[in-house]
Amino acid sequence: MYRDISVNLVDVSKKIGTRYLFTGINLVINAGQCLAITGPNGSGKSTLLKIIAGLNQPTTGAIQIISNNKQLDAEERRGSLGLISPEIILYADLTGYENILFFTRLCGIECNQQMIEEYCRRVGLANDKEQLVRTYSTGMRQRLKFALMLAIQPGLWLLDEPSSNLDADGKKLIAQMIGRGLEQNATIIIATNEPWEAEHADYKIELV
Amino acid sequence: MPITRLSLFNRIWAIMMKDGICEFRTRYAVSALLMFALISLASISMAIGAARLPEDLTAALLWILLFFCAMAGLSRVFVQEQESGTILALQIYGSGQAVLFGKLLFNTFMLLTLTVLIIPLFIVFLNIEIYHWSIFLLVLILGDIGIAAASTVTAAMVAKTQGKHALFTVMTFPILLPQFLSSISTTAKILMNVKPDVSDIMFMAAYNVVLMIASSILFDYLWYD
Amino acid sequence: MRIVLSLWIMSVIYAVLYIVPPAEGLGNLVRIAFFHIPVAWVSVLAFLLSAGWSVQYLRTRDIQYDWKSSAAASLGLLFCLLATISGAIFAKLTWGAYWNWDPRQTSIFILLLIYGAYLVLRSSIQEEKDRAKVSAVYALLSFLTVPFLVFIIPRFYFSLHPEPVINSAGKLEMDMIMIYVLLAAVGACTALFWQCFSYMVQNKQKSF
Numbered sequence: 001m002y003r004d005i006s007v008n009l010v011d012v013s014k015k016i017g018t019r020y021l022f023t024g025i026n027l028v029i030n031a032g033q034c035l036a037i038t039g040p041n042g043s044g045k046s047t048l049l050k051i052i053a054g055l056n057q058p059t060t061g062a063i064q065i066i067s068n069n070k071q072l073d074a075e076e077r078r079g080s081l082g083l084i085s086p087e088i089i090l091y092a093d094l095t096g097y098e099n100i101l102f103f104t105r106l107c108g109i110e111c112n113q114q115m116i117e118e119y120c121r122r123v124g125l126a127n128d129k130e131q132l133v134r135t136y137s138t139g140m141r142q143r144l145k146f147a148l149m150l151a152i153q154p155g156l157w158l159l160d161e162p163s164s165n166l167d168a169d170g171k172k173l174i175a176q177m178i179g180r181g182l183e184q185n186a187t188i189i190i191a192t193n194e195p196w197e198a199e200h201a202d203y204k205i206e207l208v
Numbered sequence: 209m210p211i212t213r214l215s216l217f218n219r220i221w222a223i224m225m226k227d228g229i230c231e232f233r234t235r236y237a238v239s240a241l242l243m244f245a246l247i248s249l250a251s252i253s254m255a256i257g258a259a260r261l262p263e264d265l266t267a268a269l270l271w272i273l274l275f276f277c278a279m280a281g282l283s284r285v286f287v288q289e290q291e292s293g294t295i296l297a298l299q300i301y302g303s304g305q306a307v308l309f310g311k312l313l314f315n316t317f318m319l320l321t322l323t324v325l326i327i328p329l330f331i332v333f334l335n336i337e338i339y340h341w342s343i344f345l346l347v348l349i350l351g352d353i354g355i356a357a358a359s360t361v362t363a364a365m366v367a368k369t370q371g372k373h374a375l376f377t378v379m380t381f382p383i384l385l386p387q388f389l390s391s392i393s394t395t396a397k398i399l400m401n402v403k404p405d406v407s408d409i410m411f412m413a414a415y416n417v418v419l420m421i422a423s424s425i426l427f428d429y430l431w432y433d
Numbered sequence: 434m435r436i437v438l439s440l441w442i443m444s445v446i447y448a449v450l451y452i453v454p455p456a457e458g459l460g461n462l463v464r465i466a467f468f469h470i471p472v473a474w475v476s477v478l479a480f481l482l483s484a485g486w487s488v489q490y491l492r493t494r495d496i497q498y499d500w501k502s503s504a505a506a507s508l509g510l511l512f513c514l515l516a517t518i519s520g521a522i523f524a525k526l527t528w529g530a531y532w533n534w535d536p537r538q539t540s541i542f543i544l545l546l547i548y549g550a551y552l553v554l555r556s557s558i559q560e561e562k563d564r565a566k567v568s569a570v571y572a573l574l575s576f577l578t579v580p581f582l583v584f585i586i587p588r589f590y591f592s593l594h595p596e597p598v599i600n601s602a603g604k605l606e607m608d609m610i611m612i613y614v615l616l617a618a619v620g621a622c623t624a625l626f627w628q629c630f631s632y633m634v635q636n637k638q639k640s641f
Contacts, residue, residue, distance in 0.1 A: 053300060054300075054432065054433060055296065055299060055300065055433060056433060057433050057562060074428075074432035075303055075304070075432075078300070078301055078302065078303050079301065081300070082300070082301075083300050085296075087293070087296055088296055088297050088300075089292060089293035089294050089296070089297065090294065090297060091226070091230060091294055092292065093229070093230040093233045093234060094226065094229065094230065098226075098229070102222055102226045103297065103301050105214060105218060105219060105222035106219055106222055106223065106298075106301045106302045106306065107301050108214040108218075108219060109214070110214055152301070361574065362571075362574075365554070365567045365570065365571060366554075368558060368560075368563055368567065369554065369557040369558050369567075370557045370558075370559075371557055375550075375553060375554060375557055378546075378549070378550045378553060379550045379554060379571065381546065381550075382543055382546045382547045382550055382575055382578065383574055383575055383577075383578055385543060385578065385582065386578055386581035386582050386584075386585050387581075389585055389586075390585055411581075411584070411585070415581055418577065418581075419577070422573075422574060422577050423574070426570045426573060426574060429491050429566060429569070429570055430566065430567065430570055433562075433566075
């Protein structure tokens with residue numbers, strides 16, 4: 001089971017330049033629920049995800065990440081949320097295995113070799129885990145990010161276009177992963193334009 | 209859940225090892241720094257020929273050389289993360305203190321390695337005599353830690369700016385100045401066969417400690433948006 | 434307010450030119466000091482204020498404090514330049530050289546370097562919040578070096594600079610008229626600084 005995490009958006013808005021991307025978003029998502037954010041390119045899907053991840057500040061409003069009735073501060077959010085996004089880039093000079101080892105340690109989690117091998121196998125990277133990420137295709141890199149998500153086991157998953165660059169097999173894989181994550185109480189927020197990804201969602205936000 | 213929480217030290221170590229492995233595989237910074245140091249040293253030596261420099265000038269040259277080598281390579285710890293885009297992942301998963309001290313440790317290690325390689329060349333090229341070896345090494349270590357501490361935190365600042373490299377030197381110099389001046393004077397004393405005072409060493413150590421505490425407090429503001 | 438200030442400044446200038454007696458040993462050159470000391474004082478004051486507002490900014494994240502910090506630093510640079518130039522001229526006329534790395538000259542030069550680095554840093558970051566955050570951290574970090582410099586610089590360079598107005602014995606070694614005029618000049622200069630400062634901050638607020 002994943003750690004209980006709920007997300008509370010209070011009157012969140014973001015202005016870039018002179019234009020408001022979105023205004024007045026109010027929402028509560030509880031553990032085990034899924035939110036889908038849809039909207040055309042440039043409508044601010046990725047920005048909203050980054051704001052929830054704490055990588056970007058909203059112009060007004062606040063984001064509360066709550067675990068066991070306690071609001072997490074910036075330090076405590078490390079390791080309790082994970083982001084998969086085209087903007088996340090893993091270390092090209094490390095192997096897939098080393099990347100997972102490094103990031104789990106960074107979150108303070110000790111993973112042994114069998115565990116990391118198991119995560120790589122589940123995303124279909126069993127044979128490539130000892131190769132440098134430099135040599136990976138974009139689809140393989142996307143799979144590695146999911147392996148990392150499995151290893152860190154954050155209670156809150158932020159997924160930005162999770163199936164981009166993946167083949168049919170990979171898409172099926174992440175659909176399974178999202179389904180299993182929700183069963184195990186993870187809170188999932190997906191920014192997507194793929195109708196089938198939004199099917200998991202309990203709530204939907206459409207940005208314009 | 210398979211989670212055993214690792215201590216801060218383990219996380220710091222993980223970052224240092226990661227940087228170390230990446231550096232070992234590409235050898236970009238080490239070789240650039242070493243060549244930079246070699247060229248600067250050779251140009252000084254060629255320019256002065258067989259003439260012997262006064263001790264205070266030699267000491268100043270040594271620290272200027274180390275400072276500019278540091279400026280050529282130490283910003284890489286954050287600039288590289290920014291340029292390759294990996295800083296985002298580091299920001300999501302890494303806590304500020306672990307990142308700062310991991311990078312600081314790596315920079316210190318790089319600079320010490322460089323110093324170990326430069327010092328013999330320096331002695332050979334400039335024909336100098338070191339009288340108090342143990343104190344000399346202590347001064348070098350303290351000075352290197354100071355340079356690394358000042359440049360790690362400024363590197364984090366310049367990572368998001370334009371014209372990173374020039375700005376890096378401009379910003380680091382005023383912060384480093386107290387340490388820089390006292391390193392030069394202490395080294396000059398050693399070269400003149402005068403034993404430096406304990407207060408000189410204490411000053412350098414105190415500066416390092418204060419700088420690290422301040423970086424540690426201020427870095428969280430930089431790291432968490 | 435402006436009329437009062439200009440009258441005040443004019444009367445100080447009049448007093449400096451016509452009322453202050455030529456000093457023993459320095460002659461009429463002493464009149465430069467009535468310009469030099471106030472601008473040097475303001476350049477240090479601006480540095481302190483800028484650091485103070487940086488702390489405020491980091492604590493509250495209110496962008497107004499960033500404007501204040503930046504306005505104080507820009508004016509500080511200007512006053513610091515004036516102090517350096519007037520000091521160099523004074524040095525040439527009394528000690529025979531424009532520049533000789535006197536401790537005071539070294540200190541003001543370092544202040545100039547810090548101001549310069551701070552403003553270059555500001556100009557090279559586009560995003561407003563990033564700029565405010567990074568420059569506040571830099572202002573504080575450079576402020577930290579001040580006590581060390583106060584300790585280290587006098588050990589390096591021999592000083593020809595006159596003792597401060599109130600010297601270590603706590604005795605005033607100046608003519609009473611001179612002291613009054615000097616205080617008036619310092620007051621005028623500080624008021625001028627504050628006037629320019631408020632103007633700059635108000636301009637920012639209007640354009641916001």
